[in-house]
Amino acid sequence: MRAMVYRGPYRIRVEEKDVPRIEHPNDAIVRVTLAAICGSDLHLYHGMMPDTRIGTTFGHEFIGVVEEVGSSVQRLKRGDRVMVPFNVYCGSCYFCARGLYSNCHNVNPNATAVGGIYGYSHTTGGYDGGQAEYVRVPFADVGPQIIPDWMADDDAVLLTDALATGYFAAQLGDIVESDTVVVFGAGPVGLYAARSAWLMGAGRVIVIDHLEYRLAKAREFAYAETVNFAELDDVVLEMKRQTDYLGADVVIDAAGAEADGSLLQQVTSAKLKLQGGSPTALNWAIDSVRKGGTVSVAGAYGPVFSAVKFGDAMNKGLTLRMNQTPVKRQWPRLFEHIQQGYFRPSDIVTHRIPLEHIADGYHIFSAKLDDCIKVLVQPGA
Amino acid sequence: MTDVNRPYVADKPPLVPTREELRARIPGWGADLDPKDRPSYPRERFDPAGTGAHWDFPDRQEETYPRERSIEHGILPPVFGTVAPLHGVSGLIRRAAYKRFSEARLAHWLLLIAGDRVEAAGAHLRSAISLHPDDLVTETGVRTESVGREAGALRSDRADTNHRWIDPLLVAGPWVVTGWIGWRILRSVLRR
Numbered sequence: 001m002r003a004m005v006y007r008g009p010y011r012i013r014v015e016e017k018d019v020p021r022i023e024h025p026n027d028a029i030v031r032v033t034l035a036a037i038c039g040s041d042l043h044l045y046h047g048m049m050p051d052t053r054i055g056t057t058f059g060h061e062f063i064g065v066v067e068e069v070g071s072s073v074q075r076l077k078r079g080d081r082v083m084v085p086f087n088v089y090c091g092s093c094y095f096c097a098r099g100l101y102s103n104c105h106n107v108n109p110n111a112t113a114v115g116g117i118y119g120y121s122h123t124t125g126g127y128d129g130g131q132a133e134y135v136r137v138p139f140a141d142v143g144p145q146i147i148p149d150w151m152a153d154d155d156a157v158l159l160t161d162a163l164a165t166g167y168f169a170a171q172l173g174d175i176v177e178s179d180t181v182v183v184f185g186a187g188p189v190g191l192y193a194a195r196s197a198w199l200m201g202a203g204r205v206i207v208i209d210h211l212e213y214r215l216a217k218a219r220e221f222a223y224a225e226t227v228n229f230a231e232l233d234d235v236v237l238e239m240k241r242q243t244d245y246l247g248a249d250v251v252i253d254a255a256g257a258e259a260d261g262s263l264l265q266q267v268t269s270a271k272l273k274l275q276g277g278s279p280t281a282l283n284w285a286i287d288s289v290r291k292g293g294t295v296s297v298a299g300a301y302g303p304v305f306s307a308v309k310f311g312d313a314m315n316k317g318l319t320l321r322m323n324q325t326p327v328k329r330q331w332p333r334l335f336e337h338i339q340q341g342y343f344r345p346s347d348i349v350t351h352r353i354p355l356e357h358i359a360d361g362y363h364i365f366s367a368k369l370d371d372c373i374k375v376l377v378q379p380g381a
Numbered sequence: 382m383t384d385v386n387r388p389y390v391a392d393k394p395p396l397v398p399t400r401e402e403l404r405a406r407i408p409g410w411g412a413d414l415d416p417k418d419r420p421s422y423p424r425e426r427f428d429p430a431g432t433g434a435h436w437d438f439p440d441r442q443e444e445t446y447p448r449e450r451s452i453e454h455g456i457l458p459p460v461f462g463t464v465a466p467l468h469g470v471s472g473l474i475r476r477a478a479y480k481r482f483s484e485a486r487l488a489h490w491l492l493l494i495a496g497d498r499v500e501a502a503g504a505h506l507r508s509a510i511s512l513h514p515d516d517l518v519t520e521t522g523v524r525t526e527s528v529g530r531e532a533g534a535l536r537s538d539r540a541d542t543n544h545r546w547i548d549p550l551l552v553a554g555p556w557v558v559t560g561w562i563g564w565r566i567l568r569s570v571l572r573r
Contacts, residue, residue, distance in 0.1 A: 007508075008501035011520040024442040024460055047501075050493035051475060053465035054504045072440065075433060090460065091434030098425040101432075106439060109450035109461045113484050116462075123493070126462030138460050142433045171421045177400075177414060178393075198407045201414040203397075223407050246388040271548060273494060290388070304490045326421070333413070333420045342409030363522025370528040 002379065003057045003132030004358045009047030012359050017057070020128065020136035025072035028140035030082060034157045035130045035377040036061035037358075038086075039187050040300040042366050043257050044121060046270060048277070048302055051110065051122040058119040059377070060086035061161045062130025063153060066140075073140045082144040084137055085327035086161040088116030088127055091142035102324035107138065113303065115324065123303065131358060133379045143328065148335065154346035155338060157376065158188075163345045164330040166192025166254070169298035170200055172321040173250035178203035182239060182248040182288055183224070184281035186214035188374045189298050190254030191348055194222035197250075199337065206242065208235060208284075210260060213371040221347055229261060229284075239288040247290030255281035256299020257306075265307065276302035283309045289318060297322035349374045354381035449479040471500035 003017040020029055038061050044052050066080040076082065089096050089104035095115075096104050107116035108125035116138075119129015128135060137144055147156045166189045175181060181197040183190045186209035197205050207218035210230035218224045227242075229235040239248060257277025258270050265278035277300075285295045286309050295318055313320060338345065350373045353361035361375045387393060403410045416422045439459045446466050450457050467475055478492035508515040518524055 007515060007520055008504060011515065011517070013515070013520045023463060025440050047497065050490045050497065052497055054500050055465045057464070072435075074435065088460075090439050091432030092429060092436055092439065096432055096434070097429035098427050099421075100425065106458045107460050109448055109454060109458050110479070111451050111484055112453040116460075122462070122465070126464055128462070128464045139434070139439070141435065168421055171413075171419045174416075177411070196413075198403070198410050199413040200419070201411045203403070244387050267547065302490075303484065304487060329420045333418065337409060337412065340409065340412075342412065359520050359522040360525045361522070364525050364528065366522075367526070369525060 001133040002355055003128070004059065004355065004377075006044070006052060006054060006056050006058065008054060010045065012045065012058075012362060014356050014358060017132070019134045022068060022070045023136065024138060025070040026139050026141055027070040028066050028073060028076055028137045028144065029068040030062075030064040030084065030130075030135050030137050030144070031067045032062050032064040032130045032133060032135055032379050033081075034063050034153050035059045035132075035355075035379065036157050036160075036162070037131075037361055037365050037375040037377060038161055039189065039365075040120070040256065042362070043277075043300060043302065045362050045366060046258070048257060048270065048273060049121045049123060050303060053122060053126075056119070056121070056126075057128040057130075057132050057135075059129030059131030059135075060118040060120055061157055062118075062135065063147065063156045063160065064130070064135070066144075067134065069140055075141045076144060076146075081147045083147050083156045083160055084118070084130070084135075084144045085164070086117055086120075087143065087324070087327055088118060088125060088138050089143060090139055096142075099326060099329055100323070101143075101326035101328060103326075111303070117324070131355065131377055133355070145328065145331065150339070151335075152346065154349060154376065155344065158345040158349075158374075159331060159334060160327065161325070162188040162374070163192045163334060164327040165189050165298055165325040166194075167196045167199075167330050167334055168323075168325040169193040169252050169254060169296050170196035172296035172298075172323070173197070173200075173252060173294050174319070174321070175200040175202055175250055177201035179249035180204040180206070180243055182251045182285075183207045183218075184251065184253050184285055185209060185255035185259070185299065186211065186218045186226075187254065188348055190252070191218060191222050191373075192345075193252045193254050193296075193298060194218060194224045195343055197252075198223065199342070202250075206239075206248070211368060214373060217348065217373060221343070235261075236284055236287040243290070247293060248288055249290060250294050250296065251285040251289040252296045253281045253285045253299045257301045259299070269306070275306045276304040277306050279306040279308045282306075286313045286316070286318065289316070291316045292318070294319040294321060298325075300324075349376055351375040352381075353377055355379040356381075449476055451479060451484055452481075453483050469500070469503065471496040471503065474499060 089101040090106040093105040104115040117124035181202045205224040207224040215226040259281040261280040269275040269278035474496040482489035
């Protein structure tokens with residue numbers, strides 16, 4: 001089969017790999033029909049995630065058709081059109097039993113601090129991802145779900161991570177009616193988080209980024225006010241001014257490990273790998289939120305320490321909430337919202353790249369070329 | 382009292398615009414106003430029967446090679462990825478990280494990153510002497526630079542481009558320093 005293969009930082013290519021096989025009675029093999037590149041894939045691409053091995057295939061956002069099932073699979077059969085959450089999870093461990101699917105303890109030998117994720121280094125279990133023609137899907141009775149007939153492929157693939165994560169991030173903010181919600185980062189997760197904040201009754205939503213084309217999308221798709229931090233000396237001070245010096249009630253970090261805005265943070269994290277990530281957006285969030293407010297972290301960070309302003313968080317009495325998203329928990333309610341016509345997830349898609357040219361997709365997304373927001377990858381195209 | 386407002390007084394100003402205006406402007410406004418409608422509330426919800434799992438503990442996947450694991454795990458978890466098993470020098474480094482240090486130790490992660498770099502260097506060397514060497518133009522996607530940037534993107538003050546001047550130094554620097562140290566060590570050994 002053809003598959004995207006990691007060749008080292010900033011290098012990927014498409015090559016022939018063996019079609020994955022059933023390795024466990026509850027495995028399924030899925031033929032991928034559509035995948036996506038996630039912002040967090042760029043952390044792998046840039047060599048930031050420890051134990052990212054040469055020859056592995058990335059991709060934790062994908063949908064497809066069931067090709068083969070293991071002997072204990074009851075809920076899926078060959079030919080089913082399925083969407084697969086980015087979490088690999090067993091459904092039965094201490095954490096899964098409590099709905100913490102992203103924290104499963106039965107699927108990742110390499111680390112206990114993170115669950116299993118498709119195509120996201122050995123630190124999350126060493127599974128190949130879906131930027132390929134076929135992928136092994138463990139626990140086929142637990143994670144995958146048959147795609148409803150009414151749902152478009154583009155929307156389904158965005159539900160496997162980006163939309164679910166943005167929606168989850170807004171929930172972690174514990175938004176109450178009339179809250180002012182600030183979102184750092186106007187990438188896919190930030191756009192969805194901003195859009196979701198309205199569902200929860202926000203009175204005001206402000207999205208902050210430095211890419212003007214993404215801020216334009218935030219105004220159009222997420223009905224948000226926007227602020228370009230590159231035009232300001234001090235974005236935190238601007239947030240105080242805009243909120244009568246109170247601060248925002250809820251701030252969402254939708255930027256994560258490669259946040260720009262501080263040369264020192266960028267260089268020491270993304271370039272020198274001395275930190276688990278550049279916490280610029282997180283620090284701005286801590287300083288922009290009001291005392292007693294909530295900071296929700298949707299951005300991904302690496303496993304080593306980051307220079308976070310914890311003293312401010314403590315002195316302000318903040319609630320910091322975060323997790324990898326338990327994706328499947330979000331689906332029933334998100335399906336309802338999409339059916340109601342509240343929004344169309346695929347409105348943020350800007351690029352479709354054949355699998356054979358996926359390296360171009362990575363570079364366009366990474367370098368923010370061609371007004372790129374979201375890249376879909378088409379195997380067999 | 383016109384110039385004294387929140388947070389210096391107790392009241393929170395009324396919602397402007399109103400509920401009705403927000404509902405009219407934003408499709409779905411307030412649909413999840415009640416926390417009970419939010420799927421992740423409460424955070425923990427005990428429902429093992431609702432996940433689709435029909436086992437108390439999953440069948441164990443066959444361990445076809447010695448699978449490395451975090452020493453914070455009491456057992457080898459029953460299911461795991463099998464791509465790219467440990468091999469060569471990078472494998473020795475990574476195995477040492479897993480065998481000796483917990484996830485709490487910086488050494489664990491630094492060794493894993495070192496393993497990544499050693500494996501990448503080996504892959505690049507092997508590729509260079511192979512019949513099908515890496516194609517840096519296609520593999521880096523650099524040819525897409527021609528598709529266009531946001532106006533002003535290459536100005537030196539944009540947040541994601543203002544460190545470009547130092548990037549080559551940061552990326553190549555460690556390789557040059559490591560190579561130089563290696564050369565000095567090799568030379569001193571050869572002189573003995």
